[in-house]
Amino acid sequence: MKEIKKITVASPGTVANVVCGFDILGFALHEPADILTLTLTDQKGVTIINHDTYNLPTEPEKNCSGAALLALLKAVPENVGFIVESTKHIKPGSGIGSSAASAAGVVVAANYLLDNRFTNDELVNFATYGEQVASGSRHADNIAPCIFGGVTLIRSNSPLDIIPIPAPPMFVTVVHPQIEVKTSDARQILKTQVLLKDAVRQWGNVAGLIAGFMKHDYELISRSLEDYIVEPIRSILIPAFAEIKTKSMEQGALGGGISGSGPSVFMLSKDEETARKIDNAISEIYSKIGLNFHTYVTTINSEGVKIIEE
Amino acid sequence: MKEIKKITVASPGTVANVVCGFDILGFALHEPADILTLTLTDQKGVTIINHDTYNLPTEPEKNCSGAALLALLKAVPENVGFIVESTKHIKPGSGIGSSAASAAGVVVAANYLLDNRFTNDELVNFATYGEQVASGSRHADNIAPCIFGGVTLIRSNSPLDIIPIPAPPMFVTVVHPQIEVKTSDARQILKTQVLLKDAVRQWGNVAGLIAGFMKHDYELISRSLEDYIVEPIRSILIPAFAEIKTKSMEQGALGGGISGSGPSVFMLSKDEETARKIDNAISEIYSKIGLNFHTYVTTINSEGVKIIEE
Numbered sequence: 366m367k368e369i370k371k372i373t374v375a376s377p378g379t380v381a382n383v384v385c386g387f388d389i390l391g392f393a394l395h396e397p398a399d400i401l402t403l404t405l406t407d408q409k410g411v412t413i414i415n416h417d418t419y420n421l422p423t424e425p426e427k428n429c430s431g432a433a434l435l436a437l438l439k440a441v442p443e444n445v446g447f448i449v450e451s452t453k454h455i456k457p458g459s460g461i462g463s464s465a466a467s468a469a470g471v472v473v474a475a476n477y478l479l480d481n482r483f484t485n486d487e488l489v490n491f492a493t494y495g496e497q498v499a500s501g502s503r504h505a506d507n508i509a510p511c512i513f514g515g516v517t518l519i520r521s522n523s524p525l526d527i528i529p530i531p532a533p534p535m536f537v538t539v540v541h542p543q544i545e546v547k548t549s550d551a552r553q554i555l556k557t558q559v560l561l562k563d564a565v566r567q568w569g570n571v572a573g574l575i576a577g578f579m580k581h582d583y584e585l586i587s588r589s590l591e592d593y594i595v596e597p598i599r600s601i602l603i604p605a606f607a608e609i610k611t612k613s614m615e616q617g618a619l620g621g622g623i624s625g626s627g628p629s630v631f632m633l634s635k636d637e638e639t640a641r642k643i644d645n646a647i648s649e650i651y652s653k654i655g656l657n658f659h660t661y662v663t664t665i666n667s668e669g670v671k672i673i674e675e
Numbered sequence: 676m677k678e679i680k681k682i683t684v685a686s687p688g689t690v691a692n693v694v695c696g697f698d699i700l701g702f703a704l705h706e707p708a709d710i711l712t713l714t715l716t717d718q719k720g721v722t723i724i725n726h727d728t729y730n731l732p733t734e735p736e737k738n739c740s741g742a743a744l745l746a747l748l749k750a751v752p753e754n755v756g757f758i759v760e761s762t763k764h765i766k767p768g769s770g771i772g773s774s775a776a777s778a779a780g781v782v783v784a785a786n787y788l789l790d791n792r793f794t795n796d797e798l799v800n801f802a803t804y805g806e807q808v809a810s811g812s813r814h815a816d817n818i819a820p821c822i823f824g825g826v827t828l829i830r831s832n833s834p835l836d837i838i839p840i841p842a843p844p845m846f847v848t849v850v851h852p853q854i855e856v857k858t859s860d861a862r863q864i865l866k867t868q869v870l871l872k873d874a875v876r877q878w879g880n881v882a883g884l885i886a887g888f889m890k891h892d893y894e895l896i897s898r899s900l901e902d903y904i905v906e907p908i909r910s911i912l913i914p915a916f917a918e919i920k921t922k923s924m925e926q927g928a929l930g931g932g933i934s935g936s937g938p939s940v941f942m943l944s945k946d947e948e949t950a951r952k953i954d955n956a957i958s959e960i961y962s963k964i965g966l967n968f969h970t971y972v973t974t975i976n977s978e979g980v981k982i983i984e985e
Contacts, residue, residue, distance in 0.1 A: 389875065389878060518883065520883035521879060555871060556871065567878060568874075568878040573828065574882075575885040588830065
């Protein structure tokens with residue numbers, strides 16, 4: 366096997382299910398990010414090497430990066446393959462798109478090594494095969510912001526319709542309580558039916574949020590960050606969720622909620638000082654309870670997956 | 676009673692419930708429009724004079740214009756009143772905001788006569804008392820675009836939160852089949868519960884539509900003009916709805932649906948030629964059935980209520 370060329374990328378964490386935008390809205394973070402080195406070889410197939418302690422599977426079919434690359438390789442006529450060296454900083458199961466970062470990072474890297482022959486939409490499609498390995502469904506709501514950067518709308522999953530949404534600069538406080546929330550459990554507790562009047566309030570807020578982002582109207586963004594459908598149910602899985610939200614709003618948060626299907630919680634702010642005050646307030650709550658947790662104060666990442674070494 | 680000054684306005688028809696934007700999105704039309712002359716007098720109270728054949732009530736409490744003006748007068752300390760002369764061109768019950776035009780037109784006119792002391796939000800609030808007379812509920816989804824012009828989002832009804840949405844130029848074909856659809860019936864047949872998965876598709880489309888308007892992306896607007904919740908149910912009340920929609924799309928419509936709670940149907944197009952072809956196609960369908968109807972080919976009205984004589 367001959368190594369042809371290699372590239373290293375940083376693949377960022379992402380927040381999906383942005384409050385009222387359940388299943389349709391996500392955004393990329395600057396931190397945390399996984400570091401992925403991809404080597405193009407002259408032999409079909411994928412080899413996975415993990416440089417971290419998460420014990421993720423190395424059989425490519427059972428690995429998020431591997432499954433995504435296998436899907437991509439089906440669209441490549443040449444006799445080539447990849448070696449993936451993965452150093453994950455986004456803890457699996459944290460709710461900030463760990464599996465998406467693995468899957469999205471390698472397909473973007475692969476595309477560079479293959480002279481950018483695929484569109485972003487095609488890359489999202491390949492990467493969703495990685496999500497299937499992780500959660501059983503080919504959802505794109507973390508993959509899309511990871512690849513496109515910024516805030517992305519998934520108008521439709523089938524056919525896939527991704528729309529980048531311009532948004533003003535925002536700071537993000539993320540707290541990851543060290544508990545496990547299974548995506549399958551988080552989905553199962555949702556009701557299959559909702560009240561039409563709640564759905565109308567929700568899509569009023571979704572419309573307000575998109576308009577707020579595009580008008581750079583922080584007040585409108587803040588008013589629109591309400592979720593009448595999912596948060597009232599899922600928040601019971603997150604320790605001290607109500608208190609976190611109340612204290613964050615008191616510190617000046619624009620709003621926030623559960624990241625993905627949890628357990629991480631995110632809060633948006635206009636400035637770094639507010640984001641840090643929110644970090645302190647949440648840290649105090651979890652310290653009191655005696656719960657282990659990790660926090661990030663970061664910004665929305667408008668680039669998505671980024672090359673850091675060629 | 677002394678007449679102090681007078682003004683004449685054109686108050687336009689409006690389309691509410693814009694496809695996926697049930698209860699939250701509306702826009703103003705250039706045609707048809709009611710002509711309303713308002714005279715400021717030195718005597719509290721409202722006098723209604725109708726110059727048309729619709730036999731609308733002249734007791735101000737039972738008249739849309741009257742009820743809206745009585746609400747406004749409660750916020751006016753001076754001893755003044757109004758005479759309303761109304762020439763309606765928007766047929767009551769057509770589904771293109773006839774009652775809203777009456778209520779919105781007079782409060783905008785009154786505000787001019789009172790040296791513009793009220794904000795647009797306050798005017799919308801007064802005018803919703805006119806809607807209450809017409810339909811029993813103080814909804815703002817026709818009032819808001821009539822007063823603000825263009826496309827408006829009602830993010831929330833309580834508290835009222837109206838957001839003007841910038842949109843590209845569009846032509847509108849409106850057809851009004853001469854049948855009666857009672858708003859109360861149109862509301863009663865809706866289910867109180869909807870499937871979460873349908874609600875998610877709907878708010879994905881709402882988000883896409885807002886983004887499409889603000890990006891001036893006609894393709895995205897077109898893809899987003901889908902309604903999984905209301906149209907499948909309400910369209911049974913509209914003669915030949917499915918055929919109208921199919922033929923309109925064949926002629927190049929961006930999309931469209933039921934205007935308000937019907938019976939009027941509207942279709943959006945990029946250019947006048949397409950809008951006229953759609954008019955012809957729909958006219959042919961209703962002529963074949965032998966149904967009386969009226970059509971308009973017009974554009975989105977970015978001004979709303981307009982002064983035509985001072």
